[in-house]
Amino acid sequence: MSNYLVKRILMMFVTLWIIVTLTFALMHAIPGNPFASESDQLPEQILNNLRAKYNLDEPLPVQYILYLKNLLMLDLGPSIKSDSRGVNDMISDGFAASAWLGAQAIGIALLFGITLGIIAALNRNKWLDYIAMALAVLGVAIPSFIMAPLLINFFAIKLPLFPVATWGTWMHTILPSLALAFGPVAVITRYMRASMIEVMNQNYIRTAEAKGIPMFIIVVRHGIRNAILPVVTFLGPLIASLITGTFVVEKIFAIPGIGKYFVDGIFNRDYPVILGTTIFYSAILIFTIFLIDIAYTLIDPRIKLTNKER
Amino acid sequence: MNMRKGWKLLSTAALVTVLAITGCSQSAAPTQPAGGGTAGQASTDTGGQANVAAKLKLNLKTEPPSLDPPKGFDSTSNEVLNATMEGLVRLDKDHKPQAAMAEKWAVSEDGKTYTFTLRDSKWSNGEPVTAQDFEFAFKRIVDPNNAFPSAFLAYYIDGAEAFNKGTGNADGVKVKAVDEKTFEVKLKAPTGYFLHILTQPTFFPVNKKVVESNPKWAEGAASIVTNGPFKMEEWVHDQSVKLVKNDGYWDRDSIKYAGIEFVMVNDENTQFQMYKTGQLDMIQTVPNDMKKQLIDSGEAKVETEASIYYYRMNTTMPPFTNANIRKAFALAIDRKTLIDNVVQGKQIPAMAHVPLGFPEPDGADFRTKGGDFFKDNDVEQAKALLKKGMEEEGWTTLPPVTMTYNTSDAHKAIAQVLQEMYKKNLGVDVKLENKEWKVFLAEQRARTLQFSRSTIPADYGDPVNYLELFVTDHPGNRINYSNKEYDALVEKIRNTADEPERFKLMHDAEKIFMDDMPLVPIYFGTKVFMEQPNIKGIVRHPVGTIDYKWVEVGNK
Numbered sequence: 001m002s003n004y005l006v007k008r009i010l011m012m013f014v015t016l017w018i019i020v021t022l023t024f025a026l027m028h029a030i031p032g033n034p035f036a037s038e039s040d041q042l043p044e045q046i047l048n049n050l051r052a053k054y055n056l057d058e059p060l061p062v063q064y065i066l067y068l069k070n071l072l073m074l075d076l077g078p079s080i081k082s083d084s085r086g087v088n089d090m091i092s093d094g095f096a097a098s099a100w101l102g103a104q105a106i107g108i109a110l111l112f113g114i115t116l117g118i119i120a121a122l123n124r125n126k127w128l129d130y131i132a133m134a135l136a137v138l139g140v141a142i143p144s145f146i147m148a149p150l151l152i153n154f155f156a157i158k159l160p161l162f163p164v165a166t167w168g169t170w171m172h173t174i175l176p177s178l179a180l181a182f183g184p185v186a187v188i189t190r191y192m193r194a195s196m197i198e199v200m201n202q203n204y205i206r207t208a209e210a211k212g213i214p215m216f217i218i219v220v221r222h223g224i225r226n227a228i229l230p231v232v233t234f235l236g237p238l239i240a241s242l243i244t245g246t247f248v249v250e251k252i253f254a255i256p257g258i259g260k261y262f263v264d265g266i267f268n269r270d271y272p273v274i275l276g277t278t279i280f281y282s283a284i285l286i287f288t289i290f291l292i293d294i295a296y297t298l299i300d301p302r303i304k305l306t307n308k309e310r
Numbered sequence: 311m312n313m314r315k316g317w318k319l320l321s322t323a324a325l326v327t328v329l330a331i332t333g334c335s336q337s338a339a340p341t342q343p344a345g346g347g348t349a350g351q352a353s354t355d356t357g358g359q360a361n362v363a364a365k366l367k368l369n370l371k372t373e374p375p376s377l378d379p380p381k382g383f384d385s386t387s388n389e390v391l392n393a394t395m396e397g398l399v400r401l402d403k404d405h406k407p408q409a410a411m412a413e414k415w416a417v418s419e420d421g422k423t424y425t426f427t428l429r430d431s432k433w434s435n436g437e438p439v440t441a442q443d444f445e446f447a448f449k450r451i452v453d454p455n456n457a458f459p460s461a462f463l464a465y466y467i468d469g470a471e472a473f474n475k476g477t478g479n480a481d482g483v484k485v486k487a488v489d490e491k492t493f494e495v496k497l498k499a500p501t502g503y504f505l506h507i508l509t510q511p512t513f514f515p516v517n518k519k520v521v522e523s524n525p526k527w528a529e530g531a532a533s534i535v536t537n538g539p540f541k542m543e544e545w546v547h548d549q550s551v552k553l554v555k556n557d558g559y560w561d562r563d564s565i566k567y568a569g570i571e572f573v574m575v576n577d578e579n580t581q582f583q584m585y586k587t588g589q590l591d592m593i594q595t596v597p598n599d600m601k602k603q604l605i606d607s608g609e610a611k612v613e614t615e616a617s618i619y620y621y622r623m624n625t626t627m628p629p630f631t632n633a634n635i636r637k638a639f640a641l642a643i644d645r646k647t648l649i650d651n652v653v654q655g656k657q658i659p660a661m662a663h664v665p666l667g668f669p670e671p672d673g674a675d676f677r678t679k680g681g682d683f684f685k686d687n688d689v690e691q692a693k694a695l696l697k698k699g700m701e702e703e704g705w706t707t708l709p710p711v712t713m714t715y716n717t718s719d720a721h722k723a724i725a726q727v728l729q730e731m732y733k734k735n736l737g738v739d740v741k742l743e744n745k746e747w748k749v750f751l752a753e754q755r756a757r758t759l760q761f762s763r764s765t766i767p768a769d770y771g772d773p774v775n776y777l778e779l780f781v782t783d784h785p786g787n788r789i790n791y792s793n794k795e796y797d798a799l800v801e802k803i804r805n806t807a808d809e810p811e812r813f814k815l816m817h818d819a820e821k822i823f824m825d826d827m828p829l830v831p832i833y834f835g836t837k838v839f840m841e842q843p844n845i846k847g848i849v850r851h852p853v854g855t856i857d858y859k860w861v862e863v864g865n866k
Binding site: 032035036044045050052085089093152153156157160163164165166167252256260267268 | 461530575589
């Protein structure tokens with residue numbers, strides 16, 4: 001097991017390094033430079049001064065080595081566009097807000113998704129099932145940039161229960177969390193329903209029923225336990241993407257999260273921001289997938305992490 | 311046994327939850343109370359119109375990129391800088407430079423030496439603003455190690471360009487603190503609009519001691535030191551900026567309210583909703599699909615802005631090598647229809663190059679005086695010019711034309727209408743092409759685009775700002791336009807001290823340019839904004855930023 005962990009962790013770093021290298025190469029392959037702007041009258045001399053300041057006048061391999069060196073010290077460099085904070089600060093400040101929202105959204109998604117999925121499965125082809133499935137179809141079909149303004153319109157304007165936007169109190173987090181959770185609720189409901197239906201047809205469930213165990217206990221103890229694996233699989237990438245923020249929902253609700261940096265960084269050709277956000281997201285994704293893999297073995301003892309142990 | 315497995319399941323769930331939550335244990339977890347609404351309650355009614363305890367609630371849209379004056383060369387930073395700092399002169403309500411940090415000044419006979427006498431005014435840390443601060447700040451603008459993007463604005467100062475290019479040094483920059491209160495600037499050439507240039511945030515002073523001791527001074531509310539009408543109380547990055555009245559400011563009696571609270575909401579519809587629910591006092595843009603309706607109903611107001619939207623024709627790429635064909639393209643479009651139905655911001659059809667918003671010495675507007683150079687939607691003339699141009703070149707079919715714009719719904723809509731107009735009015739099939747913004751800029755600057763759009767706002771308040779862009783090989787040119795006569799005239803304008811004469815020369819230069827017609831001018835820009843009825847006195851300069859100094863917040 002420990003052998004496996006060491007190998008796995010080493011592989012995580014190799015994966016990250018490959019991502020850094022690829023991103024670095026791709027990002028410099030895009031035409032355009034970070035200093036161009038609408039009234040782009042800057043004389044060549046000023047562009048040269050700017051390039052020199054951010055080491056962009058060095059050959060690419062030198063820039064690459066410099067970047068890796070700083071990265072080893074966990075320094076993601078300065079932002080070219082925003083002078084007031086380095087990329088480390090931008091990410092740590094923004095991640096606090098994004099992760100908070102993401103965690104709430106995941107909580108909501110799991111709670112409602114799993115419940116709705118079970119209800120639908122147990123009432124297969126009855127009206128409860130149809131309602132749950134209709135909700136799920138809506139959730140998948142309605143994008144968050146529609147959902148968010150709708151929520152604002154109903155729960156902040158028509159019924160002024162929540163603030164329209166901005167950040168500050170817990171009340172500010174509710175509408176964006178709901179907007180974020182809506183899609184995942186739908187997906188989880190569908191996964192949960194499908195696998196629950198399969199599980200409930202298994203012989204051991206029938207055995208349990210035959211033994212006269214109450215339905216509630218069967219569902220909780222034997223049903224959910226076995227049906228939840230597909231949801232857990234889906235949870236890895238979901239956690240990674242939700243806690244690292246989303247561009248659209250954060251923009252609409254004016255959340256000071258990191259979602260916008262993923263997009264703005266590229267539009268601005270803000271090289272350190274592009275690399276920083278990519279590395280950060282990749283690291284979180286790789287790490288959550290790792291945790292989920294470990295979680296499998298806890299949920300289902302039949303799953304082993306290594307071949308040897310079989 | 312089952313129970314134990316159940317616990318395992320639970321602990322897995324807990325692990326996942328902990329992972330999700332540990333990330334949020336930091337400070338930005340929502341803890342601070344919403345402070346926005348307190349202003350109204352705290353207000354003490356003075357019985358008059360204005361509420362001196364009120365705060366102005368505004369939207370910055372995004373984080374200001376930098377509040378170090380020469381570094382923040384963008385409208386967001388400038389909006390905050392103009393409220394928190396002040397240069398030697400400040401634009402007044404009629405957009406003219408007036409005494410500010412400088413109480414008065416004298417200009418030498420040859421128009422090249424300016425001697426400013428400073429007022430008694432204090433930095434937000436209580437220290438007096440001195441001529442030494444100005445000398446330090448001005449040299450700092452052009453220090454190549456700082457790589458400030460707006461450094462070129464200071465090239466008018468003798469020795470500044472050389473220092474910035476690395477061929478000179480700081481001592482060669484001809485700015486001098488004669489004593490605590492006297493500041494002298496020597497220019498390369500008499501520059502009639504130099505005072506206007508000085509109103510730019512680039513030229514705001516910086517506190518020498520503070521900047522020298524802390525290179526990161528402009529990065530947060532705790533360390534930033536300013537000298538303007540307001541000082542910074544709080545700056546939460548990506549979230550809000552709070553300003554309060556600066557009692558050390560020389561003109562503190564003109565400030566009729568307590569401060570400004572900026573939020574950063576970058577979504578057009580959210581911003582509009584916040585305005586409608588009274589959470590914002592003024593918004594500087596309105597949702598595009600509601601623009602016409604809001605203007606027509608009088609809810610949104612429109613003011614002129616010195617900017618122009620045009621398409622550039624590359625003069626070394628056929629068919630735009632021919633002046634008559636270029637003219638045909640400029641004449642063949644119906645700007646009025648385009649503005650009324652597509653752009654919808656009460657923009658002004660542009661039949662010239664220099665926008666509205668540049669006053670002449672006698673007070674008249676440069677554009678009004680210069681008039682239009684052709685008629686809008688002059689289809690007959692356009693057809694004739696196209697025919698003539700093709701004959702001159704010996705073409706029986708027109709070489710293919712591709713219009714390029716940067717990816718955006720607004721630019722796309724305009725391009726499609728123009729395409730339709732060229733088809734209908736000239737019988738020319740124009741291809742459309744869109745490119746991502748920075749790719750577009752890189753190609754335009756490399757002069758590889760044949761027919762491409764631009765919006766050019768003014769950098770400073772003088773028409774030469776526009777004229778100089780099309781001097782041979784200027785970085786703003788981008789279409790290989792070159793006319794020796796024009797170049798010489800612009801050079802002469804730069805060296806003319808007599809203002810009426812200089813303006814006459816600028817009209818001549820514009821005429822030469824419009825005879826060559828390397829642009830299809832489309833419209834002169836406007837600002838479409840909304841402000842609550844109890845807000846008065848926000849000044850929008852056609853050139854330069856928005857000024858909140860003279861605002862009065864009435865009781866609702």
